[in-house]
Amino acid sequence: MDIQTEKIKIAQTILATDDAALIQAVNVLLKKAENQEVIGSKPDGTALTRGEFWEGMALSEQQIQEGKLIDIEDIIEENNAQS
Numbered sequence: 001m002d003i004q005t006e007k008i009k010i011a012q013t014i015l016a017t018d019d020a021a022l023i024q025a026v027n028v029l030l031k032k033a034e035n036q037e038v039i040g041s042k043p044d045g046t047a048l049t050r051g052e053f054w055e056g057m058a059l060s061e062q063q064i065q066e067g068k069l070i071d072i073e074d075i076i077e078e079n080n081a082q083s
Contacts, residue, residue: 014026034050035049035050035051035054036049036050036051037049037050039053040053
């Protein structure tokens with residue numbers, strides 16, 4: 001299978017369709033695949049996916065809002081005030 005030929009066929013099919021459900025299904029599939037993309041590794045050496053990264057970012061943001069963590073800007077500002 002030639003990957004470039006397959007990509008062109010898929011693109012042509014998507015461009016030619018007026019089926020909103022098909023477009024939505026393709027979009028969901030692409031987002032799912034993107035979230036499973038390995039973008040790095042965790043401290044223990046296991047794979048870190050894009051989805052896991054963004055989940056961690058959301059959790060950190062929530063913890064900051066709840067006052068459980070201090071973000072780096074606040075640390076820098078506090079350090080500068082003490083200097």
